[in-house]
Amino acid sequence: MSGAQPIPQGDYVAATRHGGLIHTAGMTPRKDGRMIMTGPIRAGEIESFEAAVTLACANALAAAEAKLEPGETLAAILTMTVYVAAExxxxxxxxxxxxxxxxxxxxxxxxxxxxxxxxxxxxLPGRAPVEIQIVAAV
Known part of the structure; x- marks a missing residue:
């Protein structure tokens, strides 16, 4: 598991599962419900946003893993959408x-x-620099 569950910022759930598929909501770089960095991302500054992008992705992965039953693993990440708040x-x-x-x-x-x-x-919501959504197979 990736760690702490992302906290939804509205009227939705972090992930849904139907059979062997898990769809996550769009995840931003929030830790304990707080945005760690805001956007937009500008040319030449991508490296300074690496921690934010990694956290958004980790949050999406944590949301997907939370839908696993004991003994299950993610067989594959099928697709990922990365929304970039950019200048x-x-x-x-x-x-x-x-x-x-x-x-x-x-x-x-x-x-x-x-x-x-x-x-x-x-x-993006909360002035996030990035939002990541994944679809995974169990």
Whole structure:
């Protein structure tokens, strides 16, 4: 397990499970309900957001793992969507998503390698710099 469960910031649950699939809500870089860093992410500053991206990904993974029954493991992360709050003209969304992909591979090995989308947005809840959602197979 990844650790503490993310605290929903509204009227939703952190993850849902249907059969062997788990879908997480979008997770931001919150620790104990508090945003550790705000955006937007600017060109040339991606490295300074590495901890925030890693925490958002860890929160998504923790939400997915919380839906496992005793003795179960995640068979694979199927897909990940990385929403990047970025300044106008920003074009390095995939580099931000690479940080999350690396975290999944560190934690799960080849089971963490997945398809993904990296999407630039004008803003995210709580002024988050990044929001990550995953779909996993049990």
């Amino acid at each position: 106008e003209g920003f074009a390095e969304h995939s580099k931000v998503a690479d940080i999350a992909s690396a975290h999944l591979r560190r934690r799960l090995g080849s089971r963490g390698q997945c398809s993904r989308a990296a999407v630039g947005v004008a803003s």
